[in-house]
Amino acid sequence: MSDQPAIRRKRTPAHSKETVDLFDVAALAGVSTATVSRALNGSPKVSKTVLARVERACRELHYVPNGSARALSSRRTRTIGAVVPSIENSGFAVAIGALQRRLDASGYTLIVASSDYDASVELRQVSMLVSRGIDGLLLVGDEHAPELNALIEQQALPFVETWSLSGKNACIGFDNAVAAGAMANYLLDLGHIHIAVISGRTQNNDRASGRVAGVRQALEARGLELAAEWTIERPYRISEGRLAMRAILSSPMRPTAVICGNDQLAFGALVEAKASGLVVPRDISVTGFNDLDFAAFLDPPLTTIHVPADDIGTIAADYLLARVNDRPVLRVNEIETRLVVRSSAGPPRSRN
Structure with missing residues (x-):
């Protein structure tokens, strides 16, 4: 048996392979596998230029990171859950759209569920999201089943309530x-x-x-x-x-x-x-x-x-991202609402 160290050959991208791995991405991007891993996990130590090269290599190779493996190594899934009372409500839809855009820009995936204004359904949906390893959670309102509050506390899960104000929990909303x-x-x-x-x-x-x-x-x-x-x-x-x-x-x-x-x-x-x-x-x-x-x-x-619904979604995303990454946050973020006077209201007619 030779005492000489083994020589690691530089691997080149193999576009014809059935599976593409981290080595292929690293070779095409001209960086180390460690750098690729840091880039895909959103490390702030990776420059924008290097990140762009890694992302371009992933696209060219049709490489999709192994979410399960990344979750095991980082103890994070880079997934945020949101449970809203109704998908049909346009206000919630606008807020969820803003939330998703902000999360996507930071490399996070959003999973949305609806409770249909039923506290037991909300509890079941949150339990499902927790079982999938979400990193943070958005809820609507300050009234929830006691079991839901206990579940969130037990899991030490970062969460934020929206569309109302809370005297206890983190919230983004208005009176x-x-x-x-x-x-x-x-x-x-x-x-x-x-x-x-x-x-x-x-x-x-x-x-x-x-x-x-x-x-x-x-x-x-x-x-x-x-x-x-x-x-x-x-x-x-x-x-x-x-x-x-x-x-x-x-x-x-x-x-x-x-x-x-x-x-x-x-x-x-x-x-x-x-x-x-x-x-x-x-x-x-x-x-x-x-x-x-x-x-x-x-x-x-x-x-x-x-009601600036898009602001609610954007601020909620910023709050959850900060909590997940151990950055300081404000517990209460009050959104300003305002009266918009148009033509559907006027003085009453005199009653005869």
Whole structure:
């Protein structure tokens, strides 16, 4: 047996091989396998120039890193999980899109699940994501099953709540009661005292319940009450907004303004008002919440509360990336909402 050290031959890319490995990528990029590994794992020690060469080599060789092996070596999967109440909700979709773009730019993959506003489903989805080894988690709201909070604490999993504020947990959101109260006060200042609310489902939904509470508080501050027959809960769909508006218009006395829990409900309310022969805002005012893309193009354009959903997603990504990489973070990131006045709300007509 020879005492001479073995000579390691430099491997050249073998495009015809059935499998491509780290050595092939390193050879084509002109760097060591260690550098390739650092580049693929997002090490800040790798320069942008070298990273570009490694990524170009991966593309040319159709090389896909072995996620399982990388997770074993780094104890990270570079995967973030997100559980939202509904994929159908345009506001959540905008936030998730911004979240994914930011994570993708940092080399992370996003897995999204929906709970359908069911705490038990949310718990099951989070358990599934944890079993897949996610590095961080995004949730919506501050109300969850106790078992979910225990699971997150047991796993020491970085997570952030969105769309509301929390007195305990990391959060990126706003005070829903204050935002809805601003809309109610705007209508009150216009002279409305007969105000109805079409809300989203409030069970397991602190955002919807907060908005109803904000309207109620604004009315009570001026000696008024929110009538039970003018407070209707519906899922966040255009068709449901129309059904709710139909119920409100069938009441013995018609309100002069309807505050909707989101723009989709308001869209349906506008459709039903028009179908009933009413002119908005001459006969009845209608407002929304979120300021989705279509809000400015409704007939009439919708007065609503603007929520920067893309900012929520982007800041959530930055927070989770910082936590995963042990960088300092702010526990509370409050997002600014604002009243957007368009043409769907005006002063009430005088009652004869």
